[in-house]
Amino acid sequence: DDNRAGGSQIWFDGRFIDTADGEAPLTTHAMHYGSGVFEGIRAYATTDGGSAVFRLPEHLQRMRKGCELLGIPFDVAAATEATLQVLRRNGHRDAYVRPLAWCGTGSIGLDVAPLSKHLMVATFPTNVHLAGAHVRLGTSSWRRNPATSLPPLKLCGAYVNSILAKHEARQRGFNEALFVDDQGRVVECTGANVFMVRDGRVTAVEHRDALQGITRDTVIALTGAESRPVRHDELLDADAVFVCGTAAEVTPVAELDDRRYDDHRVALEIAAHYQRVVRGDDARYVHWLTRV
Numbered sequence: 001d002d003n004r005a006g007g008s009q010i011w012f013d014g015r016f017i018d019t020a021d022g023e024a025p026l027t028t029h030a031m032h033y034g035s036g037v038f039e040g041i042r043a044y045a046t047t048d049g050g051s052a053v054f055r056l057p058e059h060l061q062r063m064r065k066g067c068e069l070l071g072i073p074f075d076v077a078a079a080t081e082a083t084l085q086v087l088r089r090n091g092h093r094d095a096y097v098r099p100l101a102w103c104g105t106g107s108i109g110l111d112v113a114p115l116s117k118h119l120m121v122a123t124f125p126t127n128v129h130l131a132g133a134h135v136r137l138g139t140s141s142w143r144r145n146p147a148t149s150l151p152p153l154k155l156c157g158a159y160v161n162s163i164l165a166k167h168e169a170r171q172r173g174f175n176e177a178l179f180v181d182d183q184g185r186v187v188e189c190t191g192a193n194v195f196m197v198r199d200g201r202v203t204a205v206e207h208r209d210a211l212q213g214i215t216r217d218t219v220i221a222l223t224g225a226e227s228r229p230v231r232h233d234e235l236l237d238a239d240a241v242f243v244c245g246t247a248a249e250v251t252p253v254a255e256l257d258d259r260r261y262d263d264h265r266v267a268l269e270i271a272a273h274y275q276r277v278v279r280g281d282d283a284r285y286v287h288w289l290t291r292v
């Protein structure tokens with residue numbers, strides 16, 4: 001109702017601010033050390049004319065885990081309310097939702113106890129579909145953050161690892177990077193999980209250093225895919241490969257290094273089913289939708 005013309009607003013520590021007015025002090029701890037936790041969530045216009053957030057509780061529970069590790073208080077119920085409020089306020093039906101909790105100011109040391117803690121939720125309209133924008137994957141020379149050093153959660157600082165891999169991939173003419181471990185097992189991409197298709201069978205790549213993707217879990221539920229460790233050479237041998245994530249949805253991989261894949265039928269079928277699910281068109285999965 002109070003939707004400002006031209007710009008959207010951000011929920012910030014319990015109030016709404018214009019996006020252009022959002023500022024953080026230069027001494028913000030999270031900017032210096034990466035001490036923040038974020039989520040990437042999507043809302044979809046549903047076919048009944050409304051809109052809904054897809055698997056909101058799962059996203060916010062994951063965020064709570066990250067916040068707990070970093071000593072940032074996080075109230076799932078309050079974050080749920082903030083998310084729904086900012087979506088309503090901005091009138092975004094198809095939207096990418098970005099909550100961020102972070103350590104602010106009060107000290108320049110590494111102890112987070114004396115620092116102020118903050119939460120924001122921003123929404124971005126997403127009418128663009130990545131489906132069709134095929135992924136050209138290059139195997140990264142970088143290793144994924146090992147779970148023994150950085151747990152696979154959405155901790156801000158951890159994403160420098162993804163940024164390095166993405167930057168390298170771009171420089172080499174790819175548009176996405178594939179992380180592989182020292183034993184040649186596939187981990188994940190910079191912001192998406194990996195699947196392969198072989199003789200019509202769908203397999204989800206499992207790795208302890210990979211984020212437990214909510215889209216990955218969704219695709220496993222929709223397809224009955226098996227989940228297991230997968231070697232890099234199995235991926236090169238597969239009939240097809242696809243990636244999935246909240247932002248990527250379900251996207252076929254067109255190339256991996258020198259290998260090209262051209263049969264994207266299974267991935268595109270799953271992508272289409274995923275669209276029906278997130279838009280409330282499959283009655284079996286409407287429990288995954290939080291109505292805005």
Ligand code: PMP
Binds near residue numbers: 210214216246
């Ligand atoms: N891996 C990484 C590193 C990611 O950042 C993401 C995006 N959150 C994913 C996988 C996919 O996770 P989800 O399906 O929960 O968005």
